[in-house]
Amino acid sequence: MGTRGTGTRGRTHGLPAERTSFVGRRREIAQIRRMLSAAPVVTLTGPGGVGKTRLAARAAATLGGAFPDGVWMVDLAALRSRELLAPAIVEALGVRDHTARPPLEVLTGHLKDKRLLMILDNCEHLVGECAAVARTVLRSAPDLRIIATSRQSLRVPGERLLEVPPLGLPPGARPPAGQLARSEAPRLFAERAEAAAPGFAVTEANGDAVVEICRRLDGIPLALELAAAQLRTLALEQVLAQLEDRFGLLPAAGARPAHHRTLRALIDWSHGLCTDEERLLWSRLSIFAGSLDLEAAEAVCGGDGIAADDVVDLLSSLVDKSILISEHDGESVRYRILETIRDYGRERLEESGQAAALRRRHRDHYRRLASETRARISSPEQVSWLARLGADHANLRLALEYCHTEPGQARTGLAMAADLMYHWVNGVYLGEGRAWLERGLAAETEPGDVRVRALWTDGVLAIIQADIASAEAVLRECRTLADDRRDPMALAYIALGEGLLALGREDPVAAIPLLDDAVRRFRAVDDPVGVVEALIRLCVAHRSTGERALAVSIGKESLAVCDRHGLGWHKAYTLAVLGVAVCERGDARHAAALVSEALRFNRSLRDQRGVGLDLEILAWIATTQGRLQRAARLYGILDTLWARVGDPPPSGYLHSAAHAEQSRSRARHAVGEPAFHAEFARGAELGYDEALAYALDEEPAGPGSPAGPDRLAPLTARETQIARLVAQGLSNKEIGRSLMIAQRTAEGHVEHILGKLGVDSRTQVAVWVSKQDPDE
Ligand SMILES: Nc1ncnc2c1ncn2[C@@H]1O[C@H](COP(=O)(O)OP(=O)(O)O)[C@@H](O)[C@H]1O
Ligand SMILES: [Mg+2]
Missing domain, CATH: 3.40.50.300 (P-loop containing nucleotide triphosphate hydrolases)
Incomplete structure (x- = not known):
């Protein structure tokens, strides 16, 4: 479509x-x-x-x-x-x-x-x-x-x-203050200055100094920001005097130092104005990849010159100085450092001779994070811990890289990759997870605990990828080692893996005893997540052999385990499979309620794979109920989702591909090809949020309902529509064509829009629209 x-x-x-x-x-x-x-x-x-x-x-x-x-x-x-x-x-x-x-x-x-x-x-x-x-x-x-x-x-x-040129400087030596406000570099400086020193404003009196500062900094945005941040403690004249000291008299334009040297001198200056502890922290923070949280900063950078208790205050003062950026994500705060400033810190760190020790501490911290998550996967915190790993993916990657470049660390790397099992499974990182596991398995061949754990982890990931040959090979090796060592956890996972393989071969009869065995073994080692993983598949297997009552009771058993241990993520998957079983027993309404609960949860988790599986089941339930138009529309939504996030997972995970295909063609034949197509297209056209709201019966989503509000004040509804088309880069002619109005009429509307918004270009209209129609 x-x-x-x-x-x-x-x-x-x-x-x-x-x-x-x-x-x-x-x-x-x-x-x-x-x-x-x-x-x-x-x-x-x-x-x-x-x-x-x-x-x-x-x-x-x-x-x-x-x-x-x-x-x-x-x-x-x-x-x-x-x-x-x-x-x-x-x-x-x-x-x-x-x-x-x-x-x-x-x-x-x-x-x-x-x-x-x-x-x-x-x-x-x-x-x-x-x-x-x-x-x-x-x-x-x-x-x-x-x-x-x-x-x-x-x-x-x-x-x-x-x-990319630096920001524009005003022409002429002493521009009037009014003109200054239109010139890019002084404007940036003034805006950042106001943030650093509330009440600051460019006036006739200080305009010359502002322009002079901007000139000396060549209009380089980062340099302007760092200089403006100094206004927290220095007066404007002092900032200028300092710059003159540092850069000497302004040389002729042709002999100016290159931009990067200007910036470098300014970073030097900012660095000089930091306290010893701030400088130390700056250099140590350069070891991180992407962003980091307070706990990581304390664990990795605290001690040896920085009291761990002081880290939080030091981070704030680095934010004030524009060295760090703080990002608020819900309740948590993360810190990020701009590349140029990180590079500078990195050089200081290398000079200090502490880089190697820091890299090790960084690795140790994320290694601990990985193993703690593994330990808490069977707890109500599973979702928040997995979210945390998601935010720290770049750092986890860096830590794993360390394990494979530092001699003697491969085993730690392998253990870490195995601990991250549910991070890999979580959706986005399957392939990467397997790559780390396999790199580790190749480097660390000692047949110990770590290898056993890594093997079954790799096996489970390979099964999810439907890479059956690899899965069989690693599970085989794993079994040999686990039998020798009588490793009960490994034997439980092997049973699970073999059960999954049998299900993948569409042989539920063979799968059932294996999965039963897995449940027993996971219970014995007290691993609720393992128990649930096996029960979910066991529910599927019993359904496939027609033992519907048993399938339902196993689904409920899994639900009880999830509730007892607060396993949110697994509960969503349980609800989905239980929904199928309940529907097959004839209670479609109850089934739809169960799967809707799963969908709401997966939506909040942004687990797109879970969302897709839930939608497919809802479409199937709708078909069963004879709500065929709804089914057709849900199939449209589903295909759009998979087109956006990648192919659907291999069949056999929830119900077989054949089963799903049958349901779809049943809906198509029952409702008739043209009607199916029309509803399908309606579903496919819905945006993500509306589509899910429709699937959940949260609100009636009309066909083609607009992405944003109908009307963006001060524009009329028609003008809003046209402004959005302007923002999409359409010419007046194209707008006329797409709205079936004359090009002249479109021109008239655009003129009106420019007038109402007080702007003089289509680009500005686009910027305005993008501010009104917020991003996802
Ligand atoms: N046009 C601009 N308006 C406001 N701030 C800017 C502008 N350009 C750059 N900055 C700020 O200057 C700093 C450096 O910009 P950045 O885009 O990160 O540079 P680069 O990617 O070239 O290293 C950032 O803090 C950024 O927010
Ligand atoms: Mg950049």
Whole structure:
């Protein structure tokens, strides 16, 4: 089905939250738009701190409307190894791959025929690999567009380069204050100054000093921000005096130091103004990848010159100084450091001779986090711990990398990869999990506990990927070792794995005794998650052999275990399989209620695989109930979801592919091909939120209901509609055509819109719309 959900048009994903105001860049955004209309790849180049990332994100948000499959940002800064480039992109695109296919193939398959804008941020350390990936995916995705940011060109055919200039400076020596406010660099400085020193304003009296500061800093945004942060403790004149001291008299334009040297001098200065502890913390924080939480900062950076209790205050003062960024995500706060500033800290750390010790402490912390999560997987905290691992994925990766580059650490790496089992299973990282396990199994061959654990973990992951041959091989090796060692936990997982394999072969009769055995063994070692994993499959197996009453009672038993131990995630899966069993016993309404509860939970967890499985069961239940239009619409929703997040998981997990296909064709025949198609298309057109609301009967979602409110004040409904089309980059002619009005009429509307919004370009309209229609 070609139609795509209107709700996904222009949606942005993974763009950093704009914590601070955005200034200027109108010309560059227009340039990027023009370049992208002619070339598949636009690379924004320039030194660190010049504003590449911020520009790319803003341009993407503004142009988003032209991309029905959305805008996706992929931050590559934390990525250290080239093999992980394709998996990292797949992950950032929200694709859940359940197969053992190579990640580049998954990526190419996903992007094929998509009209999507992808931002690859921070390509500089992987330029060659990024170019290779871009070349490959573009071959089969003619409508794909890429904005890359990098210190240098990617060198791919058709690439256009935009060297990002610093922010604009006012012309002339002493511009009047009114003109200053229109000039980019002084505006950025003034806005950040106001945040640092409330009440600060640019006036006739201090205008010259502001311009002078901006000139000395060459209009480099990061430098302006660092200098403005000094106004917390220094007066404007003092800041200027300090800069004059540091940079001497302003040399003639041609002899100016390069931008990166200007910035460097400014970071030096900020560094100099930090306390010893702040400097120490800054350097130690450079060891992290991506962002980190307070606990990690205390554990890794505390001690040896920094009291652990002081870390929280030191983090706040680094935030005040614009060295760190704090990000609030619900209840928790995470800290992030800009690349340029991280690099500086990294150099200090290397000089201090403490880098090796810090890397070790970093590894130890995340190794502990992994094993604690494993220990708490059978508790009500399972969901929050898994969420935490998700937020720390880049750091976990770094810790695993450490284990494989430091001599003698491979066994720890293998243990860690095994502990992360449910993080890998959780959806996004199956392939990566197997890669770490297999790298570890190859490096650490001692036939001990760790190997046994890693083998069954790998086996279970391989089964989920339907990589049967590998699964059989690792479970075989695992059995030999486990029998020798009489390892009860391993034997329980092996029984589970063999039961799963039998189910995969659609041989429930063989699966039942294996799964029964697994349940018994997991009970004996007191592993509730294991018990539930086996009960869920046992419910499926009994259903398949027609023992429906037994299937229902096993489902209920699993539910009881989940409730007793607070296993939210497993409960959702249990509800889904129990729903199928209950429906087969004839109580479709109760079944729908059970599966809806599962869907609500998986939605809150953003477990797309779970969402897909629940939707499929709901469609099947609707068919059973004879609610055929609803079924058809749910199938439309389902296919759109899989198109967005990757292929459905291999069959046999909940009910067989054949079973699912039968249900679908039953609905199609009963309702008639044209009606099925129409409803299917309606479902396919719904945006994600509306689609799930419909599936849950939360609200009646009309066909093609708009993504945002009908009317964005001060515009009328018609003008709102047109403004959204302008934001999608349509010309007046195209707008006329799509609304079936004359081009002149469209022109008139656009003029009105510009007047009402008090702006003079279509780009500004687009920016305005993007602010009104918030992102996902
Ligand atoms: N146009 C802008 N408006 C406001 N802030 C900006 C702008 N450009 C850059 N900045 C700020 O300057 C700093 C450096 O910008 P960034 O985009 O990270 O640079 P780069 O990616 O080139 O290293 C960031 O704190 C960013 O928010
Ligand atoms: Mg950047």
